[in-house]
Amino acid sequence: MSQEVSKKKRLQMIVKIFTKYKVIQNFTQQKNPDAVRTAFEELGPTFIKIGQMLSVRTDLLSPAYIKAFKSLQDNVKSDDFSEVKALLESEWELAISDIFTEFEEQAFASASIGQAHRATLKSGQKVVVKVQHPGIISAINVDLALFEKAIPLFAKIPETKVIDLRSVLREVKTSLDNETDFLKESKNAARFYKNNNDWHEVKVPQVFPEYCTKKVIVLEFMSGKSLRYLLEAPKNEIAYENVSNQALKKKIGLLLVESFMKQVFEDGFFHADPHPGNLFLQLLNPNIENLATERVGRFGPFGSEATWKTKTQLPPYRVVYLDFGMMGNLDDNLRGKLTDTVIALYTQDTAAVAQAVLRLCRQEGPFDEYRFHDELEQFLVEYYHLSLKEIDLQQVLSQVIGICNANNLQMDQAVTMLIKAFGTLEGVVEELDPELSMMEVLQNFAQKYFFKQFDLKEEAKRQGLNLFKNLRSLPKLPEKISNALDTVSNGKSRVNLEINDQKQILDRLEAMVNRIVVALVLAAVILSSSLLVVSSPDAQPKFVDNLGLFGYIAAFVTILLLSLSYLYRRFKK
Structure with a gap:
């Protein structure tokens, strides 16, 4: 109730x-x-x-x-701490004081799913505790x-x-479902940390899985300010050393694009909501020497792992990724299809672009391949004379999606999420560095991924087998040509024609035939009713006259209904 x-x-x-x-x-x-x-x-x-x-x-x-x-x-608005405390202690089955030496009662951030509190573990590690709003899942289910x-x-x-x-x-x-299950988010955070922490100037907070539940997630506290702070800062003000905010914006814009492309093409696991609220900027003390960064690498035929430390002099700033509720997954097969699409765009091969896009979609209704190819070609020709810097990647992707939807093609959900993330990132990069071409960076990463996946030995084997098959078929070629000429000369050849929009044409023909049949039936009814009424002697029984009149009325009502139906269809169009 x-x-x-x-x-x-x-x-x-x-x-x-x-x-x-x-x-x-x-x-x-x-x-x-x-x-x-x-x-x-x-x-x-x-x-x-x-x-x-x-x-x-x-x-x-x-x-x-x-x-x-x-x-x-x-x-x-954030929830009252008494509700938050009750939820936390219920999830952990421990008092807050058993886990933390400090816990700020006032949330420093609150969004629709949950709110975040600063805290300090018994070990002295500063963390952020993200907790769901009580009752949020039932409220979402009602909606x-x-x-x-x-x-x-x-x-x-x-x-x-x-x-x-x-x-x-x-x-x-x-x-x-993904965003309200913090256990999923904690696994996403751990995977993203492994892939991206200390990659160039990128930092990712470490997750503490022992304290994570479906309603609570505990992450390493990362100092810094929202990227919005840099976007709104004066352009010529010095950010560090002799680097202005304007120059820093350009550096971070390029870093974000390269980081995103790395996530897509190398990791197959990307942050799907990279807006300024989920990106922090840390400005470090330039006098402090950068510490060695730990790297994990794989080598050998069995994918053995090794860990090593390298000292790399990095600039005194870091970009921190936050909030891992919305993440995208791309398997090798899907990344291969995306790579084919990008390379086909780069080489201006319209037919290859169309085939690559079709591989990324599923058909949701009647599909006319000729119309699809024609619309895609008309759109792409406009971009072929432009340099990579002049191409608006988000606009290209959006237009391609529009053409697909107009032709009853539905993009793979992972690709849709990727395009949404592209759009979000492009908005941020546009503010940071309007001159940066995402298409240039995308093309470089796509080519790198293509050559990484390219196996010369396997490709040589495949082409060798194709050549061998063709050589085996070569002696039979004169015989096949002779048989084809005999068939034509004997009048036994047959031509198959494929008509575009065949179903629509057949439906239209069926409607026309139905109208002709109805017209003939009405004419017959009117003619027979007239004969019954006027051509019989006066001694004719009364019901015969009534039958003729009924025929007139039925024909009139039918004609009236058909006329109204026609006018309605015309008005609707």
Whole structure:
């Protein structure tokens, strides 16, 4: 009963906020994106996630809406410490004082899923304790249940028919499930730490798995300020030594892009939400010598591991990654497909680009390959005369997605997440260094990955086998040509024609034939009714006259209904 009451109250809140900001009117007409974004932020994590999912649908949303949804923020009021303490001690089955020497009661950050507190372990290690808001999972489940029930109603709005709402709901459920399970996030953090900590100027907080549960995650405390601090700092002010903020922005912009490409092509595991709030900047004392960094490497045929230390003089700043709830996975097969796409774009091979894109998609409806190739070629030709620096990578990806969706092709979910992360990162890099070309960096990493995966010995074997097969078939070639010429000369040749949009044409022909049949039947009814009424003697029984009149009325009603149906279809178009 209490759940039904909460659903009722939540529904009332959603209706109230939707009405206040005119969400449906603004969204369907693509007007006032800031109002819709504010409404989604007020409604919390479920709607924020829906907005983030839609932020890559350039085929559905205007650029203003794409920009607004990418900037969705989820800052909320922190919970009372008594509730937080009760949840923590319930999860750990220990008192807070048994684990920490210090624990700040006031949260220093609070988002829609949870809030973060600074603390110090008994060992003296400073940590951050991220704890879920009590009751957040049940609140999200209420939203998802309401959204699922509302899908048939939304389907009545013509503008929403182009969106697969059930697919969006599945994606939102999966994403929120990952973000509300802090055990998954702790595993993501540990994997990301192993892959990226101390890679160039990148730092990643260490996770303490012994204190992590489904509702709590404990990470190493990393000092620093949000990257937003650097973005808003005066350009010519000195950041360190003789390096200005403007120069530091360029360095960090390049570092972020190279780090992201490394995550995608080398690790196959990337941070899917690299916005300024999840990136910290540490400015170190330049007088302190950089310590040796520990590296783990693999070598030999059995993938043996070795650890070694190298001293590398690095500049006195570090970029720190935070929040590992949204992460993307790319297996070798998917990375290979992405690499093929990038190399085909670089070599300006339209046919190869089309085939590579098709390999990244699944068909969700009628598909016309000729139309797809034609639309893709018309789009790509515009970019072939541009240099890599002039190519807007996010725009290219967005346009390709739009062409795919228009042709009933759905991108792999991992690729969709990758493109969303690209868009988020591009927005940050654009502010740091507008002149930096993500396409140049992407092409370099793609080529490196391609040659790394390229096995010369295996390729030589494959090509050798192909050559051997062709040589075996060569003696039979004259015989096959002779047989083909005999077939043509004897009149036994046959030509197969493939008609584009065959199903649509057949449906149209069927409709035309049905109309002709109906017209013939109506003409027969009218003619027979006329004969019954006027050509019989006066002594004719009355029911015969009535039968003729009934035929007239039935024909008239049918013609009227057909006319109204035709006018309705014309008006709808």
